[in-house]
Amino acid sequence: MKKKRIVLPKGVIKIKPGYNPNSSSIGTVIYSFPLVYIVLSTIAALLTALLTSKKKNRNE
Numbered sequence: 001m002k003k004k005r006i007v008l009p010k011g012v013i014k015i016k017p018g019y020n021p022n023s024s025s026i027g028t029v030i031y032s033f034p035l036v037y038i039v040l041s042t043i044a045a046l047l048t049a050l051l052t053s054k055k056k057n058r059n060e
Helices: 026-030 032-059
Strands: none
Touching: 026 032
16 A cells, blocks of 8 residues: 655645644643632732731721
8 A cells, every 4th residue: 555645835844743733832831821810819819908907907
């Protein structure tokens, strides 16, 4: 059985077979976004709680 030669479009050097091999590395970063958002929202909540408690102590 002969393998068929694939003609690539102009500018394409080679094609890598497999699970999503031709995508950019953004796929590896996507999973860190939720973690960053959780950490940032936690920090914001803590800062808000600290500032609010300091403001209450001044008014008393």
